[in-house]
Amino acid sequence: MDRMISESWNLPSQFETTWNGLNVTAEQSFLDANWDKKCTDQFTHFEPVLSSNLGFSNDFALRELIGKLSIVNSGGLPATPDGAAAAMAVATNDDSTKSSCYSTPSNSSPKLHFPILDQINMRHLGNSLPLTPPLPALSCDPGFAERAAKFSCFGSRSFNGRTSPFGSINAMENFNLNRVSSSPSLKQAGSPVENKNLNQSQTEFRSLGGMVDKKWNKLSGAGAYSDEASSVSEQIPSGELGSKTPNEHNSRKRKAISKGKAKENTSTSAKGFEDYNNPKTKRSKPQEISKNENDDVKAEEEAKLNPNGAEDESEKQKENQKPPEPPKDYIHVRARRGQATDSHSLAERVRREKISERMKFLQDLVPGCNKVTGKALMLDEIINYVQLLQHRVEFLSMKLASVNTRLDFDMENLHSKDIFQEKGNLPQQMYPLHSSASVFYNHQSQQNIQLNDAHISRGPLNQYSMDPLDAHNPGIQLSSIDGFGESLTQFPAFSGHDLQSIIQMGFDKDPVKETAFHSDSFHVPNQTSHMKVEL
Amino acid sequence: MKARTGYSTSLKQEFLKKWIKGIRIYSNFKKDMNILERKKAIKLSADLAIASTRNASTRWSRTLTANISKNETNKLFVEQIFSDSEVIKKEAPSRLMARSNRIASKKIWRRSHITQIKARKMGPYAVKASSIAKKLVKNRTKVLKSLVPGGENMDGISLIKETLDYIVSLRVQVDVMRRLASAAENSTRLGLSSKCSVHWLQGIFTVLDHWCAMVH
Numbered sequence: 001m002d003r004m005i006s007e008s009w010n011l012p013s014q015f016e017t018t019w020n021g022l023n024v025t026a027e028q029s030f031l032d033a034n035w036d037k038k039c040t041d042q043f044t045h046f047e048p049v050l051s052s053n054l055g056f057s058n059d060f061a062l063r064e065l066i067g068k069l070s071i072v073n074s075g076g077l078p079a080t081p082d083g084a085a086a087a088m089a090v091a092t093n094d095d096s097t098k099s100s101c102y103s104t105p106s107n108s109s110p111k112l113h114f115p116i117l118d119q120i121n122m123r124h125l126g127n128s129l130p131l132t133p134p135l136p137a138l139s140c141d142p143g144f145a146e147r148a149a150k151f152s153c154f155g156s157r158s159f160n161g162r163t164s165p166f167g168s169i170n171a172m173e174n175f176n177l178n179r180v181s182s183s184p185s186l187k188q189a190g191s192p193v194e195n196k197n198l199n200q201s202q203t204e205f206r207s208l209g210g211m212v213d214k215k216w217n218k219l220s221g222a223g224a225y226s227d228e229a230s231s232v233s234e235q236i237p238s239g240e241l242g243s244k245t246p247n248e249h250n251s252r253k254r255k256a257i258s259k260g261k262a263k264e265n266t267s268t269s270a271k272g273f274e275d276y277n278n279p280k281t282k283r284s285k286p287q288e289i290s291k292n293e294n295d296d297v298k299a300e301e302e303a304k305l306n307p308n309g310a311e312d313e314s315e316k317q318k319e320n321q322k323p324p325e326p327p328k329d330y331i332h333v334r335a336r337r338g339q340a341t342d343s344h345s346l347a348e349r350v351r352r353e354k355i356s357e358r359m360k361f362l363q364d365l366v367p368g369c370n371k372v373t374g375k376a377l378m379l380d381e382i383i384n385y386v387q388l389l390q391h392r393v394e395f396l397s398m399k400l401a402s403v404n405t406r407l408d409f410d411m412e413n414l415h416s417k418d419i420f421q422e423k424g425n426l427p428q429q430m431y432p433l434h435s436s437a438s439v440f441y442n443h444q445s446q447q448n449i450q451l452n453d454a455h456i457s458r459g460p461l462n463q464y465s466m467d468p469l470d471a472h473n474p475g476i477q478l479s480s481i482d483g484f485g486e487s488l489t490q491f492p493a494f495s496g497h498d499l500q501s502i503i504q505m506g507f508d509k510d511p512v513k514e515t516a517f518h519s520d521s522f523h524v525p526n527q528t529s530h531m532k533v534e535l
Numbered sequence: 536m537k538a539r540t541g542y543s544t545s546l547k548q549e550f551l552k553k554w555i556k557g558i559r560i561y562s563n564f565k566k567d568m569n570i571l572e573r574k575k576a577i578k579l580s581a582d583l584a585i586a587s588t589r590n591a592s593t594r595w596s597r598t599l600t601a602n603i604s605k606n607e608t609n610k611l612f613v614e615q616i617f618s619d620s621e622v623i624k625k626e627a628p629s630r631l632m633a634r635s636n637r638i639a640s641k642k643i644w645r646r647s648h649i650t651q652i653k654a655r656k657m658g659p660y661a662v663k664a665s666s667i668a669k670k671l672v673k674n675r676t677k678v679l680k681s682l683v684p685g686g687e688n689m690d691g692i693s694l695i696k697e698t699l700d701y702i703v704s705l706r707v708q709v710d711v712m713r714r715l716a717s718a719a720e721n722s723t724r725l726g727l728s729s730k731c732s733v734h735w736l737q738g739i740f741t742v743l744d745h746w747c748a749m750v751h
Binding site: 340344351354355358359361362365366375376379380382383385386387389390392393394396397398399400401402403 | 570571573574576577578581582652656668671672675676678679682683691692695696698699701702703705706708709712713715716719720723
């Protein structure tokens with residue numbers, strides 16, 4: 001199959017005419033195709049057909065294609081293959097083919113032919129403009145229109161590529177734009193699928209545009225047998241194009257080809273296909289297959305060699321949204337100039353780059369990491385931050401546990417803004433744990449942590465004689481007194497037992513946590529004991 | 536940025552819901568908890584909730600739930616909460632073993648050969664400097680591995696990824712808890728009704744429910 005396809009690419013002229021004809025008719029006539037998902041599904045039926053057929057000579061391939069199409073779809077839409085066949089027959093201007101075309105379809109609807117012919121006559125080959133309003137005759141045949149729309153996708157790509165000067169990116173860009181914008185039907189149904197395919201095929205197209213290497217042909221040819229129907233169609237004309245155009249876009253092509261390959265689940269990894277797993281991280285711009293690495297490192301390349309970053313970046317982002325790629329066996333990395341090329345250093349470089357990539361993400365997350373450079377320092381910051389967050393969780397859970405000993409909240413008095421009032425009272429930084437804890441409890445009581453620490457051993461009664469709570473807010477005091485009174489009756493052993501357990505817990509833990517617990521744990525029993533005193 | 540905040544808000548809501556559920560179940564299990572037990576209940580439910588938001592797709596979440604379930608008393612609690620999805624706990628050990636073996640053998644090879652290779656490439660002094668730097672990084676990664684649950688057997692790359700995810704989840708946890716705590720404080724400051732709660736959790740539940748209503 002591969003060989004056949006590559007050979008077929010050596011017959012450009014015939015192929016070109018037929019494809020042009022096909023394209024013209026497709027574009028003109030089949031604009032109103034409704035691209036529902038069915039169309040994609042239908043096309044997947046054709047995919048093996050297509051791939052097998054393209055091994056033959058071009059005219060023949062087309063005819064076979066049409067024939068098979070008609071056969072496959074003969075059940076549903078008898079009229080449609082006629083139109084397609086007629087169109088193509090007209091385009092090829094081959095009487096013999098006409099007969100063969102017409103022989104295959106089951107029915108014939110002559111009235112379909114004329115509008116098509118008219119359309120064809122009106123257009124000229126150099127037309128790469130957006131499609132015109134649909135033909136009324138064709139609107140009765142949605143299936144036909146679908147297939148034809150697929151054909152237009154099929155043909156116009158190659159067509160456009162060919163009209164523009166070889167390898168000029170601009171043409172391809174235009175083509176891309178036209179492609180995307182010109183067919184509103186494309187956008188309607190299944191458009192996300194289509195657009196995705198478009199993007200894929202765009203990259204593939206560009207990538208394959210410069211190919212001369214037989215190996216690459218084989219790759220793309222093999223790639224034609226992927227699951228993606230439209231990518232199949234794209235690759236065939238683009239591959240054909242590649243055989244003609246010079247190697248103008250090697251770099252871009254290679255990037256794209258590896259991306260294209262990434263999408264296709266090729267099993268021929270032995271030949272040197274690149275796959276990518278883990279769409280979350282950015283995929284690197286692939287390099288030429290300089291060597292095969294036999295260590296099955298399931299890694300992604302992060303080396304950004306290629307200066308043409310922008311477009312591929314965006315496409316990579318799009319691709320990153322897709323479901324994860326199948327795991328790959330080989331990484332293909334190109335050695336940079338002046339660097340060692342043995343496999344281990346390459347693998348190491350890949351690994352290093354991945355790590356640095358992820359460190360960049362971490363830099364965004366961890367505050368204050370921007371100024372820090374170097375792995376060790378960054379790791380330091382990260383460790384500190386994780387520890388900080390973990391301690392905060394502990395602290396907050398303790399606080400919430402203590403909060404709940406207070407009274408029930410009257411729902412009517414709760415306003416949303418109060419609930420969503422931001423953590424004005426809570427400190428942001430908890431590095432100085434003592435001071436933070438004191439700030440935290442500040443608006444309730446203005447005790448210092450030192451007080452807590454100092455007096456806890458002496459017993460709870462002493463410090464509360466001058467309790468700043470009185471001065472601060474009598475309302476709270478009253479309510480909390482009530483609350484604590486109630487809670488005390490419920491949990492008679494609250495203060496004593498809790499106090500003991502808290503102190504013990506504080507001493508059991510490691511020093512860092514211990515400080516945290518000292519500060520908040522001491523406060524709580526103080527409150528209860530305070531309440532006790534008041535009562 | 537907008538997408539990010541949207542994502543984290545939904546994450547917060549999910550966490551909050553699960554957290555409330557956890558607390559409720561725990562309080563049904565055990566009545567009359569003292570403050571420490573309450574704190575433990577709160578923290579446990581919070582950890583379980585935040586781990587379950589990941590649906591066992593990350594190593595740290597799996598390890599966290601596994602560690603919590605190791606304790607017999609917690610096991611029932613856990614099972615009650617997550618009657619639906621958390622069967623994946625079992626999966627972790629087997630993969631861990633294979634992975635750790637592979638990583639261990641790789642490390643052995645590297646340790647034995649890496650200095651040779653480096654000495655060949657660069658001068659002897661350069662080797663020393665880079666090895667010092669490597670040691671520093673190594674120590675820190677060790678510490679990080681001890682911090683992140685389940686980080687022991689991971690290699691550097693996935694460790695950083697897990698850390699990323701873990702940091703995000705921790706932030707969500709802290710944020711929600713803090714808001715709740717401040718809301719509780721604010722409501723007490725308003726001097727609400729003198730009726731007292733029968734159960735220590737009712738207070739927090741009312742706040743939580745109210746907040747959920749606001750959020751949704």
